[in-house]
Amino acid sequence: MSPLLFLLACAVACLFIWWLLIETEGVYLGKRAVIWLYDLYARRYDRVKQFDEYSDQLLLAEPLLDRISPQVDPLILDLATGSGRLPLLLARNGRFHGHVIGLDHSRKMLAVAGSKIEQERFQAFISLVRGDAMDLPFPDGAFDAVACLESLEFFPDPEAALAELARVLRPGGVLLTSNRIDMRWMPGRIVSRSRFTQILNACGMLSIEFETWQEDYDKVWARKAGGTESRRASAREPNAGLRNHR
Ligand SMILES: C[S@@+](CC[C@H](N)C(=O)[O-])C[C@H]1O[C@@H](n2cnc3c(N)ncnc32)[C@H](O)[C@@H]1O
Numbered sequence: 001m002s003p004l005l006f007l008l009a010c011a012v013a014c015l016f017i018w019w020l021l022i023e024t025e026g027v028y029l030g031k032r033a034v035i036w037l038y039d040l041y042a043r044r045y046d047r048v049k050q051f052d053e054y055s056d057q058l059l060l061a062e063p064l065l066d067r068i069s070p071q072v073d074p075l076i077l078d079l080a081t082g083s084g085r086l087p088l089l090l091a092r093n094g095r096f097h098g099h100v101i102g103l104d105h106s107r108k109m110l111a112v113a114g115s116k117i118e119q120e121r122f123q124a125f126i127s128l129v130r131g132d133a134m135d136l137p138f139p140d141g142a143f144d145a146v147a148c149l150e151s152l153e154f155f156p157d158p159e160a161a162l163a164e165l166a167r168v169l170r171p172g173g174v175l176l177t178s179n180r181i182d183m184r185w186m187p188g189r190i191v192s193r194s195r196f197t198q199i200l201n202a203c204g205m206l207s208i209e210f211e212t213w214q215e216d217y218d219k220v221w222a223r224k225a226g227g228t229e230s231r232r233a234s235a236r237e238p239n240a241g242l243r244n245h246r
Pocket residue numbers: 031034035038079080081082083084085103104105106109131132133134148149150151154155156
């Protein structure tokens with residue numbers, strides 16, 4: 001092999017490895033690789049993502065609470081909670097008086113979430129559980145709302161994970177999730193809005209709404225078919241607003 005050809009082969013191999021490990025976050029290498037990479041990445045995750053509290057409150061927490069309203073003490077599951085983005089948004093929001101369970105498979109991501117929850121003294125609002133998206137350790141209909149943000153495409157079987165989310169959601173409960181729309185780098189892992197709708201319908205989800213959200217993701221709302229009664233009926237909190245970090 002000529003030196004030029006050898007260099008070219010090395011460059012292609014490096015690009016491929018970069019794509020497998022960095023660009024697609026190990027998704028084509030299986031669940032263990034994905035979790036291993038998130039364990040490695042956990043301490044840098046928030047710095048890289050640079051979440052904006054104001055826009056996350058406006059675009060995630062507030063509309064979720066609006067949809068659950070008038071119930072103010074819902075039980076919510078945040079699947080693949082990572083560093084605790086959604087549980088912390090809800091706990092900081094003065095309208096929320098319920099409890100969020102954040103589930104993730106990565107010990108290190110959960111450790112980052114746990115230290116933030118402890119620092120802000122939100123233990124009464126948030127519990128963390130280590131588990132697998134494909135086999136949720138909760139009974140049918142246990143939650144008033146379920147969420148799974150920026151994560152479905154990393155699971156071994158996103159459709160099965162959506163079916164699990166629908167299973168643990170009570171009839172009439174709210175689903176908040178995201179559908180990846182950037183198709184350049186994850187072939188076979190991304191579905192169209194119409195296919196996503198079909199998958200959700202097959203899980204018994206109705207009132208499906210897509211919202212343009214971020215460069216890489218649409219936000220998706222749905223409601224599980226069946227009753228509209230809250231798990232625990234309660235009145236709306238009169239003084240809404242952001243709760244001080246405690
Ligand atoms: C991009 S992060 C999203 C975190 C969070 N939802 C957010 O919006 O910041 C993806 C998360 O999915 C978790 N994850 C990947 N595969 C999983 C699985 N099979 N079961 C549970 N969690 C998983 C990873 O550990 C990681 O924390």
